[in-house]
Amino acid sequence: MIDRNRRARNIALLIALLGFVALIYGITIVRMSGH
Amino acid sequence: MSDTTTHPTAGFAAAAAGAAEGARVGDFLQLLKPRVMSLVVFSGIAGMVAAPSHLHPLLAAVAVLCIAVGAGASGAINMWYDRDIDAIMSRTCRRPIPAGRIEPSEAAGFGVVLAIGSVGLMGLAINWLAGGLLAAAILFYVFVYTMWLKRRTPQNIVIGGAAGAFPPMIGWAAVTGHLALAPIMLFLLIFMWTPPHFWALALFRAGDYAKAGVPMLPVVAGARATKIQMLIYTLVLFPIALAPWALGIAGNLYGAAAVVLGGFFILAAVSVFLDRTDRSAKRMFAFSILYLFLLFALIITDRAPGLLGSLPAGVLW
Numbered sequence: 001m002i003d004r005n006r007r008a009r010n011i012a013l014l015i016a017l018l019g020f021v022a023l024i025y026g027i028t029i030v031r032m033s034g035h
Numbered sequence: 036m037s038d039t040t041t042h043p044t045a046g047f048a049a050a051a052a053g054a055a056e057g058a059r060v061g062d063f064l065q066l067l068k069p070r071v072m073s074l075v076v077f078s079g080i081a082g083m084v085a086a087p088s089h090l091h092p093l094l095a096a097v098a099v100l101c102i103a104v105g106a107g108a109s110g111a112i113n114m115w116y117d118r119d120i121d122a123i124m125s126r127t128c129r130r131p132i133p134a135g136r137i138e139p140s141e142a143a144g145f146g147v148v149l150a151i152g153s154v155g156l157m158g159l160a161i162n163w164l165a166g167g168l169l170a171a172a173i174l175f176y177v178f179v180y181t182m183w184l185k186r187r188t189p190q191n192i193v194i195g196g197a198a199g200a201f202p203p204m205i206g207w208a209a210v211t212g213h214l215a216l217a218p219i220m221l222f223l224l225i226f227m228w229t230p231p232h233f234w235a236l237a238l239f240r241a242g243d244y245a246k247a248g249v250p251m252l253p254v255v256a257g258a259r260a261t262k263i264q265m266l267i268y269t270l271v272l273f274p275i276a277l278a279p280w281a282l283g284i285a286g287n288l289y290g291a292a293a294v295v296l297g298g299f300f301i302l303a304a305v306s307v308f309l310d311r312t313d314r315s316a317k318r319m320f321a322f323s324i325l326y327l328f329l330l331f332a333l334i335i336t337d338r339a340p341g342l343l344g345s346l347p348a349g350v351l352w
Contacts, residue, residue: 005059012060023100026093027160035091 058141062131066114066142067107067149074327075106075202078225081331082206082218084338085284090210094161098209101157102202104149105169109176109198111146115139116181120247126240157209165209172201189252196229197222220278221334227272228327231265231304235320238262239313265319266304273297279334289333296326 079102083095090098114121114132122133131137150173158166180195203221208214237244237251238258244251253261276297280290303319310316 005057008060009058009063012063023097027097030091030093031160035094 058131058137062136063145065131066111066137066145068110071110072103072106074324075199076103077328078221078331079202079206081334082203082221083210084335085203085217085221085279086207086210088210097160098157098165098206101153101161101169102205105153105157105173106202108146108149108153109173111142111149112177113181115143115146116177120249123247124243126243161209162212164212164214165205168201168205168208172198172205186249189250189255191250192233193230196226196233199229200225217279217282217284220275220282223275224272224278224330225327227268227275228323231268231272231300232320232323234261234265235307235316235323238307238316262304262308266301266308269301269304273301276330284338285334286337289330289337292333293330296329300326
């Protein structure tokens, strides 16, 4: 059970980090387009 | 129900032994106080929508995300600091820290990282007025409300309530880059709404607060004094709730709803005053959430056509 929880936490963290990187890319593109 | 949820001290022992290894993702989400967060986000969106300008949809989403994460971070830090009294109160003893599912230091770190991240992202991606207001709201909630006032004065939620009133100003500032009378009135609306909302809860949870040594007004001054104060606040709130209509950031439908809902809120306070049981207080607590939710929903729906460019600019300074 502990391993399963740890794996779920790691996956959630990975998704959050990837989402954050995608967000920064998106913000950069929008800001560079003059908004 | 496990022992750790019924006996908080056992929960602390489990936490010390490294119970966080078994923490679920849901436990971390619970640290963010999602129900509080939803109302905060909703009022933040209302501030954004009411503003006489607009943001690129992605930037608007980022601003909403920052408000949500900032509110969640405040909740996590609050749960870290209040873990001792949370363990005593029946309403809060099953929270992740007192129940031993998350270690206190982990919750504190989680909250601080999210707080810094949300403020930094708001400042860099949107503007630093919005970032500064978000930082002020977080710092006010953590240091002024949680650490200073909550355990010291029955006026804790009156002054501390200011933290929860920031989101419409943050939303407005994110869109316009400045403040105006309208978002300040939205701030005041939430500020005056908070005491009757919270004291309704405190009336039927007074035993819990007394047990934990938190000097909520019903514990310190008694039920009757609290009910009088609640009635006064609902009366003062009535004209303030009409301000968005008077300032032109909300239409006639909002104005009519503010009159009707405000009238019901006053009636609820009268009912609480006359009722010797907890029943009216429970009803008023539930209604207070609906009251604020509906008012902000009407601000959003009134202004929605404006987002499509078909509405003239709002009334501003």
